Amino acid sequence: MLDVTVIEDPAAAAASLDPIRGRLLAELAAGPASAAMLAGKVGLPRQKVNYHLKALERHGLVELAGERRKGNVTERLMRATAASYVISPLALSAVQPDPDRFRDQLSARWLLALGARLVRDVGTLITGATKARKRLATYALDGEVRFASAADRAAFIQELTAGVGALIRKYDSADAEGGRDHRIVVAVHPTVKPETSGAAGSADEAGASGTSEGPKASEASAAAPELTD
8 A cells, every 4th residue: 555646637636525435535544444333433324335445446545455255245355545645726727827927936836836736746646656666866955944034034044045946056967968958846834723724724823934946056146035924
């Protein structure tokens, strides 16, 4: 079972968003189970559960883990293909966010568009690497910082932009034969508190966000505008 997988097919996305099927996926992520075993947990007839399982299997969200005899019946034990799922913007390709439509380093919506593209692109890369049975070279950095003031936050963003821009200029080999382009995305946003996760957020969380996005050194090295509350 994969830790996380990206759903790119619109029909698969629709199947995963069905409340009953979502509950079945959660149960099967915990371990293999048959339709009869799941029926008691979700409060549905076995036939109905089996119907939903077949739909999930058809879209590659669950798979056969094994079979067992129970009386005169052979039960199919199913399992989820991943512990968790992320729906790619490709599932809504006609209306997927396009961060190139406008660029605003202080826009939370532009940051969201960048994040959506990150999910889309990395999901596509994972799919291709899996088919080719190759490893995918990626890197991510995740951390938290508490700023004493908005001025400190603005200074941090300016130093971050200058530092990333300098690294891009140092290592960018635009004319290198056999070189491979890499995208760089750096994001800063207020931490979402657990009690407000999924909600609109409190006034404390409505601070500005900044991003530095590559690989063009001229863009990344541009002076970051001052962030204000």
